Amino acid sequence: MRYPELLYGCGDPETIPVSKTPLDVSDGSAINITNAEIFYTLYELKMSVAKTILPASLHPSIPALFSVTFVSGEHEITGTFNLAYIGIACRTGIKPRHLIIKSFCDNDTALKLFAARYGFNASLARVSCRETYDRVNGKIYHEDQIIVDISIGNCSPLVGSGGVVKYSPALNACLLDDQIKLVQFEANYDFKTVIRGEPSDQIFDSRALGHEGLNTHYPVAGTHAVADVNLLPARFQVDLVNPAETGGATKITTA
Amino acid sequence: MKFGLFYELSTPRPFTTENQRMVIENAIEQTVLADQLGFSSVWCVEHHFLEEYSHSSCPDMFLTAVARETKDIRVCFGIGTCVPAMHSPIRWAEKAAYLDMLSNGRVEFGTGRSSTWNELGGFEANVDDTKKSWDEYCRVIPKMWTQERFSYKGNYFSMPERCILPKPVQEPHPPMWVAVTAPGTELDAADRGMGALILSISDVERNVPRIQEYREHIKTCEPVGEFINDQVAIANWMYCHEDSEYAKQKGNELIGTFGYMAGQTVEISEAYPANSYKALGLLGSLRQDPNAPGDKKNPPASGLCFGDPATIIKTIRLWEEAGADQIIFMVQAREHLPQEEVLNSMRLFAEEVMPHFSEDEIPVAVNT
Numbered sequence: 206m207r208y209p210e211l212l213y214g215c216g217d218p219e220t221i222p223v224s225k226t227p228l229d230v231s232d233g234s235a236i237n238i239t240n241a242e243i244f245y246t247l248y249e250l251k252m253s254v255a256k257t258i259l260p261a262s263l264h265p266s267i268p269a270l271f272s273v274t275f276v277s278g279e280h281e282i283t284g285t286f287n288l289a290y291i292g293i294a295c296r297t298g299i300k301p302r303h304l305i306i307k308s309f310c311d312n313d314t315a316l317k318l319f320a321a322r323y324g325f326n327a328s329l330a331r332v333s334c335r336e337t338y339d340r341v342n343g344k345i346y347h348e349d350q351i352i353v354d355i356s357i358g359n360c361s362p363l364v365g366s367g368g369v370v371k372y373s374p375a376l377n378a379c380l381l382d383d384q385i386k387l388v389q390f391e392a393n394y395d396f397k398t399v400i401r402g403e404p405s406d407q408i409f410d411s412r413a414l415g416h417e418g419l420n421t422h423y424p425v426a427g428t429h430a431v432a433d434v435n436l437l438p439a440r441f442q443v444d445l446v447n448p449a450e451t452g453g454a455t456k457i458t459t460a
Numbered sequence: 461m462k463f464g465l466f467y468e469l470s471t472p473r474p475f476t477t478e479n480q481r482m483v484i485e486n487a488i489e490q491t492v493l494a495d496q497l498g499f500s501s502v503w504c505v506e507h508h509f510l511e512e513y514s515h516s517s518c519p520d521m522f523l524t525a526v527a528r529e530t531k532d533i534r535v536c537f538g539i540g541t542c543v544p545a546m547h548s549p550i551r552w553a554e555k556a557a558y559l560d561m562l563s564n565g566r567v568e569f570g571t572g573r574s575s576t577w578n579e580l581g582g583f584e585a586n587v588d589d590t591k592k593s594w595d596e597y598c599r600v601i602p603k604m605w606t607q608e609r610f611s612y613k614g615n616y617f618s619m620p621e622r623c624i625l626p627k628p629v630q631e632p633h634p635p636m637w638v639a640v641t642a643p644g645t646e647l648d649a650a651d652r653g654m655g656a657l658i659l660s661i662s663d664v665e666r667n668v669p670r671i672q673e674y675r676e677h678i679k680t681c682e683p684v685g686e687f688i689n690d691q692v693a694i695a696n697w698m699y700c701h702e703d704s705e706y707a708k709q710k711g712n713e714l715i716g717t718f719g720y721m722a723g724q725t726v727e728i729s730e731a732y733p734a735n736s737y738k739a740l741g742l743l744g745s746l747r748q749d750p751n752a753p754g755d756k757k758n759p760p761a762s763g764l765c766f767g768d769p770a771t772i773i774k775t776i777r778l779w780e781e782a783g784a785d786q787i788i789f790m791v792q793a794r795e796h797l798p799q800e801e802v803l804n805s806m807r808l809f810a811e812e813v814m815p816h817f818s819e820d821e822i823p824v825a826v827n828t
Contacts, residue, residue: 211473247731249581267511267724268578270731299723301730369733401733425581426732 212252212267214259214295218445221260222306222415224326224379226317228388228439230459236322236436240397241278243434244334244343245372246355246404246427247271250293254418258293259304262387262444262452263376266294271419272303273355274372275334275343278434286315287332289345289353290325291414292375297449301373302389307414308377309345323439324379324388341402341429352413357402357427370399370428376443381457387443389454393435401428461780461817463809464501464788465494466538466695469516470721472794479795480515486799488525490791493803495530497810501568502526503538503657503695503788508546509578512794513721520555527563535563538657538788539572539639542597544616545585546574549597550624553604557628565629570657571598572639577731587728591736592616598636598652602685605633632686637693642738646674653683655691657788662696662763664778671783691785697764698789699797700809704768707805710797711766717793765789769812776817 248271255269272292279285288310292303308327310316319325331346340360345353363369374391381388404424411419444452471483491502504522507514516522523535540552552569560567573590574580580587593616600617604610604624611621628634637657638649649656656674658667671692678690697714701707728737763779765772765787779787791802 264724266726268509268581268726270726294726296723299720301723301726363733364735365738369729369735369738371727371729371733373730399733425577428733 212256212265213261213448214263214265215256216258216260218260218385221304221378221445222326223385224320224324224377226320226379227383228324228379228381228386229321230381230439230457232322233438233459235438236280236318238278238280238434238436240431241276241434242334242336243372243394243430243432244275244277244341244357244427245430246273246357247425248273248404248421249423249425250419254416255293255295257418258306258416259295260445261448262446263295263297263302263304264449266296266301270294270425273343273353275332276434277334280315283312283315283318286310286312287334288315288319288325288327289332289334289343290327290375291419294373295376297443297452297454300454302376302443303373304376304387305378305390306416309347320379323390323436324377324381325390326377326379336429341400341427347413350410350413351408352410353406354408355404355406355421355427357400357404357429360400360402360429363399363401363428370394370396370430378445381442385445387445388439388457389441389443391437391440393437394430395433395435397431397433399428399430401426403427461776461784462500462786463814463817464499464503464534464536464693464786465491466503466505466788466790467516467522468505468507468514468790469522470513470718470792470794471515473512475511475515483515483795484522486792486795486802487522488529489799490802490806491526491533492529493806495533497806498814499533499806499810500786501534501536501788502530503536503570505538506541507579509582510576510725513724520559523567524559524562527559527566532566534566534568535559536568536637537570539570539637541574541579542571542594543573543580543583543585543590544593545580545583549600549617550604550619552597553601553624554626556601556634557605557624557626560628560630560634561626567628567630567634568637568655569601569634570637570639571601571654575641575728575737577726577728580728581731587732587734588736589616598638598654599684602633602636606686635689635691636685637689637691640670643670646670647677650674650677651681653678653681653685653688653690655689655693657693657695659695662694663761664763664782667694667763667784668782675783692783693786693788694763694779694784696787696789697766698772698791698805698809699766700769700772700805700813702768702808704771707768707771708766710801711764712760713796714790714793715764717796718790721794769808772809772813773816776813780817
């Protein structure tokens with residue numbers, strides 16, 4: 206045998222951070238955020254690193270990729286918030302998704318909402334996202350230290366952006382019916398503006414993010430979008446342990 | 461109506477020497493049989509880094525092997541990628557002409573630009589410019605074939621005057637094609653007087669307006685070559701068996717296998733959003749989620765050629781009415797079917813279906 210069988214994650218499921226907040230699927234309504242800002246950067250990483258992070262239930266994307274996403278918005282329940290999360294590109298069966306391995310939120314009410322409705326295991330932290338005259342910059346702070354400071358520059362607008370930008374749904378490990386499941390976080394986007402730029406980083410502290418194998422040496426692209434976002438209620442769960450071909454995604458049943 | 465074969469050379473894991481050779485050798489055996497049975501063309505893709513989905517990184521070499529084993533069947537690039545990071549147009553002109561010599565004038569040259577991050581990212585290609593470089597390549601390659609000496613100053617390619625050799629056998633040059641996946645590319649093909657190689661989900665109704673618009677546009681084209689190649693080829697699937705239900709079951713398995721392999725690629729729009737890639741390519745459009753119960757599933761495409769001969773004849777009649785000139789079939793996916801089943805399917809198709817579409821067609825009712 207020259208090359209291995211089908212690529213599976215081989216990470217220890219115990220190392221995936223799990224939200225202790227049980228998923229609440231009782232409210233089936235969507236959350237609408239008008240004029241949300243989404244700052245998204247994507248990087249290639251070594252397949253060996255992706256495999257050691259992803260559990261056996263997920264296949265790494267080919268090539269292996271990870272994303273850093275900032276979402277800034279305002280909602281009547283939470284007020285203004287900044288949410289940031291890092292995800293490893295993967296797929297279950299044939300659908301592309303991103304497993305969230307670390308997330309941060311600067312608003313405690315929003316943090317609790319995102320935990321209860323979508324399974325985020327976010328840490329309360331200072332998060333900022335700012336568009337300036339020549340770049341977009343996102344920062345994540347931890348214990349007064351900046352652990353992520355990334356920008357996109359040389360930006361150019363994308364036209365007809367509704368058909369151009371695709372965000373793969375995120376997967377969050379959380380408790381659902383007393384079991385650990387990967388719950389899909391997905392949304393509809395009505396884009397108003399999108400710019401694309403070249404990612405660069407001043408700081409990317411992979412140790413503080415819990416995965417030293419992650420690095421931003423090979424950026425793919427970054428976008429900043431303003432969009433009306435329709436956060437759908439959690440609809441799908443993905444098995445954490447069993448391979449996609451036997452586990453896979455199933456619909457979340459509500460009582 | 462003409463019929464051909466279409467090869468991705470999808471390869472099962474593990475990528476052993478045995479598996480890789482089996483795929484290539486089986487494909488060549490199929491093309492030799494196809495030549496004997498009266499199929500008119502063999503098309504081979506160019507893909508890079510697409511694990512399992514396609515190990516066809518050198519279509520010129522595959523087609524050369526086919527050409528030397530066959531007599532009449534046309535050998536067709538389906539397609540050659542027109543991206544500077546991957547190829548110079550000089551090399552495409554040389555390779556196609558060389559194969560035209562080795563095949564004694566049987567080459568057709570399809571062009572395209574790739575739609576995956578696996579490929580464009582792997583070559584560090586400029587994603588924003590692939591459409592523009594493709595356009596430039598389409599215009600210079602025929603001139604390299606037909607002009608004794610050629611020089612050019614362009615945006616994506618330049619060269620001082622040289623004699624590009626060899627010159628092709630076909631006069632004035634091999635037919636030019638464009639791979640058509642995204643909506644509107646059929647018009648790009650028509651405007652340039654090039655054949656439309658439609659690589660989309662094989663739904664007849666969805667392709668009728670595309671073919672009609674292609675026919676309308678090509679009437680006023682400015683051909684990039686010395687002649688207009690006014691042809692529409694439809695990439696499709698075929699499995700022919702006396703038992704229609706069995707054939708459909710096998711066909712569904714082939715499509716499922718293909719979709720699963722397509723799911724392993726990263727579409728450009730998922731990685732590098734660009735104005736030049738607004739629509740999903742073929743691979744992305746195939747990526748439904750079979751694990752998402754409740755999500756709307758598309759019905760089977762109406763133009764797939766799975767079934768007994770009578771069923772397939774009816775389906776091909778639909779394509780004929782839609783205006784297609786040829787259908788080129790994928791007959792295998794990741795060696796899912798035993799080779800003998802593939803060969804038997806081709807034999808039955810040639811025996812029972814092809815005569816109904818030959819020039820001296822047999823007038824037989826197919827719905828009895």
